[in-house]
Each structure stands twice: as C-alpha cells, then as structure tokens.
Amino acid sequence: MTGQRELRQGFAERKVKGGKLVRVRLIHDGEMIRSVRITGDFLLHPEETLVDIEMGLFGIPLDGGRDFFLEVVNGIAAERNAQFIGFSAEDIADLLEEALI
Amino acid sequence: MKWRLMDFERRTASVNMAIDEAVSIAVGRGESPPTIRFYGWEPSAVSIGCFQSVQEEVDVEVCREIGLDIVRRRTGAGAVYHDRNGEITYSVICPLDMVENDISASYCTICGWIIDALDLLGLQGQFHPINDVLVRGRKISGSAQTRRGGVLLMHGTLLYDLDPGTMFSVLKVGKEKLSDKDIMEFDERVTCILNEIEVPWHLVLRALRVAFTCEKDWEMGTLSKNEMVQVHKLAVERYGSDEWTYSR
Numbered sequence: 001m002t003g004q005r006e007l008r009q010g011f012a013e014r015k016v017k018g019g020k021l022v023r024v025r026l027i028h029d030g031e032m033i034r035s036v037r038i039t040g041d042f043l044l045h046p047e048e049t050l051v052d053i054e055m056g057l058f059g060i061p062l063d064g065g066r067d068f069f070l071e072v073v074n075g076i077a078a079e080r081n082a083q084f085i086g087f088s089a090e091d092i093a094d095l096l097e098e099a100l101i
Numbered sequence: 102m103k104w105r106l107m108d109f110e111r112r113t114a115s116v117n118m119a120i121d122e123a124v125s126i127a128v129g130r131g132e133s134p135p136t137i138r139f140y141g142w143e144p145s146a147v148s149i150g151c152f153q154s155v156q157e158e159v160d161v162e163v164c165r166e167i168g169l170d171i172v173r174r175r176t177g178a179g180a181v182y183h184d185r186n187g188e189i190t191y192s193v194i195c196p197l198d199m200v201e202n203d204i205s206a207s208y209c210t211i212c213g214w215i216i217d218a219l220d221l222l223g224l225q226g227q228f229h230p231i232n233d234v235l236v237r238g239r240k241i242s243g244s245a246q247t248r249r250g251g252v253l254l255m256h257g258t259l260l261y262d263l264d265p266g267t268m269f270s271v272l273k274v275g276k277e278k279l280s281d282k283d284i285m286e287f288d289e290r291v292t293c294i295l296n297e298i299e300v301p302w303h304l305v306l307r308a309l310r311v312a313f314t315c316e317k318d319w320e321m322g323t324l325s326k327n328e329m330v331q332v333h334k335l336a337v338e339r340y341g342s343d344e345w346t347y348s349r
Contacts, residue, residue: 041177042152
C-alpha cells in the first residue's frame with residue numbers, strides 16, 4: 001500500500017545519578033513519533049502530566065531532534081506547573097533521542 | 102485541627118489503596134479529619150508505582166503461584182514487596198496547608214517521624230533524599246506521596262523483617278540479581294528492624310504511634326460510613342481491576 005510507512009520500535013533507559021530510573025519505549029515511522037510510553041520509579045506532580053507528555057509527543061517530527069523534544073516536554077510541564085523529582089525533562093528528551101538510534 | 106489515628110490492621114492490597122484514596126477524598130471535602138494510618142498486607146503483596154509497568158517490575162506468574170496480590174498505587178516511586186509479617190505501612194493524609202509547600206521538604210518532615218520512631222527504639226535513622234530513611238547506611242523505610250484536591254497523601258513502609266528470597270522471586274529487579282554476591286550486596290543496601298535490634302512487633306508499632314502523634318492533637322478513629330462506601334467502590338472498580346493494574 002503506498003504511503004504506509006514501516007513502524008519501528010525504540011527503547012532507552014537510564015538511572016539518573018542521585019535520582020530515579022526512567023525508561024522510554026517509542027514507536028516511530030521514520031518521520032514522526034507514533035507512540036511513547038515512559039515508565040520508571042520517578043516522582044512527578046501532578047501525576048497526570050506524564051500522560052499529557054506521552055500524548056503531546058504523538059506526531060512530533062523526528063528531525064526536530066532532542067532540542068525539539070525538550071521544548072515539547074517543557075511546554076506541557078509548564079502548562080501543568082509540573083514538578084519532576086528524581087529526573088528531569090532533559091532526561092526524557094535524551095532518552096527519546098537515544099531510543100531513535 | 103485534631104488528627105484521627107487509625108490503628109494497625111491488615112487488609113488486601115486493593116482495599117489498602119482504596120482506603121488511602123477514600124480518606125483523601127473525604128479529607129479534601131472537609132468531611133474527615135487529617136488522618137494517620139498504620140496497616141499491613143493480607144495476603145502479602147507487591148505494589149508498584151503509578152508510573153511503572155507491571156511487566157517490567159513484577160513476576161506475575163510467581164505472584165499467582167504463591168498467592169500474592171499485585172496493586173498499582175496512585176503514587177510514584179518504585180515497586181515494593183509488602184511481606185505480611187515483615188512490614189508496617191503508614192499513611193499520612195492531610196490538607197496541603199498542614200505540610201510544607203515544598204515537596205522535598207515534606208518528605209523530610211514525615212520521614213523525620215520515622216526517624217523519631219527509630220530513635221525511640223534506640224536506632225539512629227538518617228533521611229536519605231529523595232524519599233528514604235537509612236540505618237547504618239542501609240534503607241529501612243521508603244515512601245511516596247501525591248497531592249490532589251488540596252490533600253497530601255504520603256504512604257511509606259518500615260521494614261520489620263526481611264524475606265529476600267520471596268522479594269527476589271517476585272520483583273524483577275531482584276530476579277536479575279540472584280547470585281550470592283548480589284544477595285550480599287542486597288544485605289549491604291537494605292536492612293530491617295530485626296537486623297538491628299531484638300524488639301517485638303508491638304513495640305515498633307507503639308514507637309510509630311508515639312512519634313507520628315508527637316505534639317499533635319489526636320484521637321483514635323475508624324472509617325466513616327461514607328468512606329467505607331467509597332472504599333468498596335474504589336477497591337472493586339479501580340485497585341482491583343486489571344484495567345488499572347496493567348494500565349502501563
């Protein structure tokens with residue numbers, strides 16, 4: 001079928017120094033992120049922010065790279081006035097980039 | 102404001118988590134007083150943090166075989182094996198204006214009550230940010246909190262006795278570390294009251310009661326009728342449901 005791209009999966013994880021474990025699983029089609037799942041033993045207030053981040057990353061073009069991922073995550077966190085404890089928006093952006101390699 | 106102290110009792114995992122949430126809702130509505138709860142797990146259980154995946158953290162088959170409950174908390178932090186005989190769990194549920202606005206500072210304050218209880222038992226505890234208490238550099242207590250509807254819910258555990266064999270068999274973090282060397286390393290990272298001092302269970306509970314209620318106006322209490330109705334609903338519809346437990 002024309003126009004249908006092959007879906008690929010990516011995974012990355014890190015134990016944040018002095019902090020918590022964060023895992024990122026994603027599916028992309030070579031052009032954009034199709035789904036993201038972030039798991040771990042971190043703390044995030046309010047907790048619903050994580051689902052907002054996962055949904056907010058849907059459809060994000062891959063060529064924006066880490067900086068754009070960070071902008072998206074920071075934008076959603078700011079809307080929620082979110083507090084990351086034991087990890088950071090930067091960790092999520094790094095892991096998204098790493099999961100794409 | 103007068104605190105309600107709910108005495109130790111063992112419940113299933115889903116009921117335990119439902120009580121914490123039902124009380125939080127009632128406190129948020131101004132229908133119930135700030136509450137301190139001590140409780141245990143019957144049967145033993147594994148709880149996972151709200152951001153964790155059951156598949157990544159828990160050996161579900163082993164839990165089924167040995168009859169352990171699995172429950173997803175609504176707080177973050179890590180997976181915990183709650184041994185029926187090896188742990189006292191606490192919850193502190195109160196309006197946010199009764200605790201520090203700063204989340205890390207409030208962990209320090211409430212973990213300080215655990216440290217006070219340890220002190221009463223003759224043990225020297227130390228707060229280890231973000232959310233742990235150590236004795237001799239080894240973790241003896243962990244905690245997690247959520248803030249919703251103007252209410253703080255912080256729950257945590259104090260390890261009384263350790264069963265590393267079961268813990269390693271049900272938690273995947275442990276399962277990857279089954280060598281003797283790793284169990285030795287585990288002994289260097291985690292401890293429990295009975296590793297440190299010979300003291301009966303009821304005295305540990307008494308120390309916790311004294312430390313948690315120190316300088317507070319308080320009285321013993323139980324769940325209100327409205328809370329009980331809410332507990333039943335939440336235990337069935339949320340904490341006992343696969344949809345919630347396996348949502349990540």
